[in-house]
Amino acid sequence: MSLLDVRELDGLAREVRRHAIRMAGGGGCFLGASLSCADLLVYLYRHFLRVDPRRLDDPARDYLLLSKGHDVPALYGTLAELGFIPRARLANHLSLADHLYWHPNRHIPGVEFHSGSLGHLLSVGMGIAYDIRITHGENRVVVLLGDGELNEGSIWEALLVAKAHGLWNLTLLVDRNGFQANERTEDLIPLEPLADKFAAFGCPVRTVDGHDFEEIHAAFEDLPFGGLAPSVIIARTIRGCGLPSIEARADRWFVRLAAAEVDALLGELDGVAPAELESEPLVVR
């Protein structure tokens, strides 16, 4: 990946973060989770996924399934920056007149399936991957999972089946930001050693810095990692990445910001000055 490519991705990711910050005004959104996976989504849609916004029903397209769902502002922003939806449409966030609500749905061009209930889209992605395999397609399926989401037993049940049926055209991408709704994952339901757990299920695993485009690219270039099993990429990320006043704060999961705070965070993103946040954190789970 060239320096030019990395610069372009940096610029795109910054725009996606801007969109997410604006969506945190008004009715609010899950800002921290959106910022942890923003770089991953920008990379996937710009460099990895073979999906054309003009031919969204192409049966040969690659599939991205956003299983953790509540990080959808990053997806909305990515789809807007890459021509799937008009940028102006993001102003409809949470409007009755549109479908840009707190979880993804198929009314949004580019969204393959709705999510919101954790632990579902791995098995849905497996159905897609199975059909591709028996029809000898070359499409690839990526399921983006939250690390908190790995509490769900349905993930591990599905992984047994994915390995049993040799779904090597499937990739699990884990946004390992270290937090679930209210707690650090390791304080509530420890996941480590996470790579070993996936390996024990028979899946080859790679761990990358989820904010380093060259590392992300190197891993995706190597897919599939080998054997008749899904590949797993654990992306170490920072919840709220790009905004020090949000980063790694357990109480900044769902945020609803005043207009001045949105402006302050946009400034913080650009390195102008740290934002002072006074809005009460919301507990929605």
Place this chain on the structure above:
Amino acid sequence: MTGTTETYESTLLDAVENDPRLIVLTAENRAAIRGLPRKLGSRFLDTGITEQTMVGMAAGLALRGRIPVVHALATFLTMRAFEFIRTDVGIPGLPVKLVGAVPGVLSEANGPTHQALEDVALMRGIPSMRVFCPTDLGDLVTGLPAVLADPHPWYIRYCDRPVVTPHRPLQIGQAEVLEAGERDDVALVVSGALFREAWEAAGRLRQDGCAVRVINVRTVKPLDETAILDAARHVRLLVTVEDHFETGGLYSAVAEVLVRESVRARVLSINCRDRWFTPALLPDVLADAAFTPGAIAARVASALHKRVPVSAYA
């Protein structure tokens, strides 16, 4: 007319061979489809004992244009995987066909873990879902092609009891109204496995001079409201018969129609009320639960001769 030589497996195989979209899944429930793995190859997928994963995969397959026909025991399919059915199949309305094995009394001696007595209520409550409750093997194989061809998600309450009466091809939302007369005393409205007992009960009641029509509902959803309302307006007593809890199944569906249309009727409900039945072999279950032809006929006769409104548990 009647499926006399076909089995569920041969009917499904025929459908799969004639429609490349069809694909058969099972959560290691193969009793009714034992010969399909070697015949269907990659279009047969056993996910092991994983009802949730199977339903999720069925949704993914449907997104690729497939029509998945999934199999599991009725309790585990509709209850353990309920949220997957509701969320991944129900919300998008994908054409997944859910086949629940040994529902209701057909679980025989397995015990309450295996007694699907609320499956119809659960499936009927999902907005896009339709529900087919065949009465016997003939009804099942006669109706299956229409259900597979319909674009909605379906719950098929599997029943392979011996054929009682010949069945016409299924018209979705149309009941089979049998032996209807101008001035019937009673309408037995039946869904599913207790049809045989209800049918024989009707015969006994006729011998006693009672005019009885029997309505095989077939699809509890969509319900044949015309047949229900016509019966309610013209008979002295409407009787619902089902191996299901009282809440949410056929009795509820009939009551909803009557209330909505402001049609007043005397209704006797014969069902499992709010109790799991005592596990045993089928003939003993039917006797213990008062689902034999004699017990049904006696309850109908008793209700018919009361002048006061029939209580739910008459």
